[in-house]
Structures are given as C-alpha cells and as structure tokens.
Amino acid sequence: MYRINDCYQKLPGSYLFSTIARKVAAFTEANPDKPVIRMGIGDVTQPLTDPVIKALHKAVDEMADGATFRGYAPDLGYAFLRDAIAEHDFRERGCAIEPDEIFVSDGAKCDSGNIQELFSTDNKIAVCDPVYPVYVDSNVMAGRAGTYDKETGCWSDVIYMPCTEENGFIADLPKERPDIIYLCFPNNPTGAAITKDQLQNWVDYANKNGCVIIFDAAYEAYISEENIPHSIYECAGAKTCAIEIRSFSKNAGFTGVRLGYTVIPKALKCGDVSLHDMWARRHGTKYNGAPYIIQRAGEACYTEEGRASIRGLVDYYMENARMIYGSLKDMGYTVYGGVNSPYIWLKTPDHMSSWEFFDYLLEKANVVGTPGSGFGPSGEGYFRLTAFGTHDNSKAALERMAKL
Numbered sequence: 001m002y003r004i005n006d007c008y009q010k011l012p013g014s015y016l017f018s019t020i021a022r023k024v025a026a027f028t029e030a031n032p033d034k035p036v037i038r039m040g041i042g043d044v045t046q047p048l049t050d051p052v053i054k055a056l057h058k059a060v061d062e063m064a065d066g067a068t069f070r071g072y073a074p075d076l077g078y079a080f081l082r083d084a085i086a087e088h089d090f091r092e093r094g095c096a097i098e099p100d101e102i103f104v105s106d107g108a109k110c111d112s113g114n115i116q117e118l119f120s121t122d123n124k125i126a127v128c129d130p131v132y133p134v135y136v137d138s139n140v141m142a143g144r145a146g147t148y149d150k151e152t153g154c155w156s157d158v159i160y161m162p163c164t165e166e167n168g169f170i171a172d173l174p175k176e177r178p179d180i181i182y183l184c185f186p187n188n189p190t191g192a193a194i195t196k197d198q199l200q201n202w203v204d205y206a207n208k209n210g211c212v213i214i215f216d217a218a219y220e221a222y223i224s225e226e227n228i229p230h231s232i233y234e235c236a237g238a239k240t241c242a243i244e245i246r247s248f249s250k251n252a253g254f255t256g257v258r259l260g261y262t263v264i265p266k267a268l269k270c271g272d273v274s275l276h277d278m279w280a281r282r283h284g285t286k287y288n289g290a291p292y293i294i295q296r297a298g299e300a301c302y303t304e305e306g307r308a309s310i311r312g313l314v315d316y317y318m319e320n321a322r323m324i325y326g327s328l329k330d331m332g333y334t335v336y337g338g339v340n341s342p343y344i345w346l347k348t349p350d351h352m353s354s355w356e357f358f359d360y361l362l363e364k365a366n367v368v369g370t371p372g373s374g375f376g377p378s379g380e381g382y383f384r385l386t387a388f389g390t391h392d393n394s395k396a397a398l399e400r401m402a403k404l
C-alpha cells in the first residue's frame with residue numbers, strides 16, 4: 001500500500017484565503033441583497049495595458065504561422081525577456097545581474113514555494129511574523145517545520161521574527177541562527193518597506209553566519225520613497241547570500257496571465273556547490289518554460305511605452321492606497337503601510353481579534369479584508385486591506401466603514 005507525505009496532514013485547517021472565500025460565500029448566500037466589496041485577496045482589478053495586449057496579439061499571430069510558430073520555450077526563459085529584465089530591473093539600478101542568472105517562471109508563488117527544494121530538510125527557516133503563508137506552508141509540506149502548536153499558532157522548528165509596531169514592522173536579527181531567511185519587502189501583509197541600511201544588515205548577517213536569504217520583491221514597483229532598495233542586490237555582498245524572487249502580477253496586472261522570475265547569482269554557493277546550477281537542473285527536470293506568448297507580454301513591460309503604461313497601473317492602485325490610508329486615519333484607526341505598498345495594515349478597534357473584526361466588517365459594512373492573524377501570531381489584532389480594487393469600490397467601502 002502506498003503511503004502519503006504525512007507532512008500535508010500537519011497543515012492546520014485550510015489555506016487562509018479558502019477560509020475567507022468560504023465565509024464570504026456563506027454570507028452572500030444568506031444575504032443576496034447585500035453586495036460585498038472585496039478588499040481581501042491581493043488580486044488586481046485593472047485590465048492589462050495596451051502595449052501588453054498588442055504584444056499578446058502579435059505573439060498569438062506568430063503561433064498561427066508555421067514560419068514563426070514556437071514549441072517548448074527554453075527552460076530558463078527566452079533571451080529577449082531575460083535581457084530586458086537584466087537591463088531594466090537590475091543594471092539600471094547598479095546591480096550587476098547577468099541575463100543567465102535569471103530564471104523565468106510562471107509566477108512568484110510557485111518559485112517561493114518551490115525554492116526550498118534546494119535545501120536540506122534539516123535546515124532551519126526563519127520567517128517574519130506576520131508572513132506571506134506560502135513560505136511556511138511549503139516548508140511544512142517538505143517536512144522542515146516540525147510540529148504545529150494550536151495554542152501559539154507556531155511550528156516548533158520555525159524561527160519567527162516578530163514584526164510589530166515597536167520595531168516598525170521590520171524584524172530584528174534573530175537570536176537563534178537560522179539557515180534560510182525569508183524576507184519580503186515591501187512587505188505583504190504589513191506594507192512596511194526596508195531601508196537600504198537595514199537590508200544591508202541582513203545581508204552582512206547572512207554572509208557572516210552562512211545563511212541564505214530568499215528575498216521576495218513582488219511589490220518592488222510600489223516603492224515611492226528614496227533610500228528603499230528595489231532589489232537586494234543593491235546591497236554589497238548580496239550575490240553571495242541572496243536569491244531574489246519577482247513577479248509581473250502586481251506591477252503589470254499579470255495575476256491571471258502568470259509570469260515571474262527568480263534570480264540566483266552564480267556567486268551563490270554552498271561550499272563549492274552552485275545554487276544556480278541546482279536551480280537550473282531543477283527547472284530542466286520539472287519545468288518546461290513559461291509560454292512564449294506570455295514572455296512576449298512580459299518583454300512589452302520593458303519598452304518605454306510599456307513601462308509608462310504599467311507605471312499608470314501602479315499609480316492607479318497607489319491613489320487608492322492614499323485614499324484608504326487617509327480616510328481610515330480620519331476615522332480614528334491606527335494605520336500602517338500604503339506608502340511603498342498596496343497594502344494597508346490597520347489595528348483592529350476596541351481590542352477586537354482579527355477574525356472578530358473580519359466578521360464585524362463583513363456583516364455590518366459588507367466589506368471583506370484579511371485578518372492579520374491569518375499571517376501569523378504577531379498579526380493578531382491587525383487587519384489587511386488592499387488597494388487593488390477599483391476607485392469606486394474602494395471609495396464605497398470607505399463610505400460604508402465611516403458609517404460604522
């Protein structure tokens with residue numbers, strides 16, 4: 001008789017967003033006359049931009065012609081896209097990343113979930129708390145997290161690094177030395193951004209202590225302030241300790257299109273083993289490349305016209321972020337994030353728990369957000385709203401909240 005990977009059995013309950021979806025579905029079924037405004041999941045609402053749509057159409061036409069048809073894409077990505085990424089996302093920012101250090105994929109979720117495969121199961125991971133759940137859950141599935149304590153909401157073998165009001169939602173260096181450190185900046189869910197000096201501390205710590213940093217920069221496009229690094233490779237020494245993961249979902253609206261990439265510098269080695277070679281081997285074995293059509297759409301994000309168009313998308317959402325942040329403050333909420341990030345992180349009023357506030361907001365204002373405790377124990381007492389809605393919906397949600 002075959003046996004399953006029982007690590008899956010250890011995962012508590014269902015994934016955060018499935019629980020929210022279930023609650024919202026039950027509410028709408030019971031209250032069909034009360035339209036719900038969703039500000040929970042980090043999905044975009046604005047259509048793809050013109051340059052991207054044109055590139056998609058052109059690539060589709062190429063597929064209809066035997067002379068230009070493409071089959072399997074190169075495992076690691078087409079050169080036209082890797083060159084554009086290296087030039088615009090890295091070299092223009094002074095980061096010496098080569099196109100062949102970039103691995104194109106179908107998104108940052110897969111990469112951030114799969115990257116742990118490169119490491120021994122007895123490695124210890126450290127995560128910010130609260131955290132994007134994929135980092136922890138993928139390590140649970142791999143058998144790297146130990147046992148779950150229902151009381152504390154923590155895994156025995158995971159190092160949690162609390163991100164609180166006191167430390168400005170930037171984790172302190174851990175007391176216990178981890179092997180693998182997950183960092184996400186600008187942060188989901190808190191919306192906090194890390195300064196270059198703060199990130200340099202992490203890079204120095206990792207190099208000194210033999211740790212690898214997995215840096216998720218999915219929200220890089222939302223950085224609006226100076227002195228906030230767009231890439232970890234802006235920090236000296238990052239190429240020997242850091243992997244960076246990026247996405248086209250939040251900047252270009254590709255959540256349903258699917259495109260992302262991971263950077264593994266050739267200088268990143270464990271002893272004399274190259275992590276770059278390991279990931280290339282992994283891609284070669286398990287991945288047949290992001291679709292040609294989609295990679296052409298990704299390339300279109302880097303032309304002058306394409307860059308201006310996706311800047312417009314980010315500006316659109318950031319206008320919401322400013323409105324949500326400002327209105328909530330006016331209503332008397334304690335609010336964070338929203339400046340270098342599309343996420344607004346608010347303190348629940350009257351000492352309500354995160355889930356109590358979720359239910360209250362759903363029932364009284366018919367607005368859906370995400371309970372902070374779903375991202376980790378330090379998220380308790382907080383609530384995440386996203387700026388990814390339409391202007392009209394964001395405004396309407398705030399009007400409803402103002403009436404509570």
Ligand SMILES: Cc1ncc(COP(=O)(O)O)c(C=O)c1O
Nearest residue numbers: 042107108109132188218247249
């Ligand atoms: C921190 C973080 N990383 C990655 C992702 C997923 O990105 P993608 O759509 O490229 O899979 C998300 C999506 O919400 C995210 O918040």
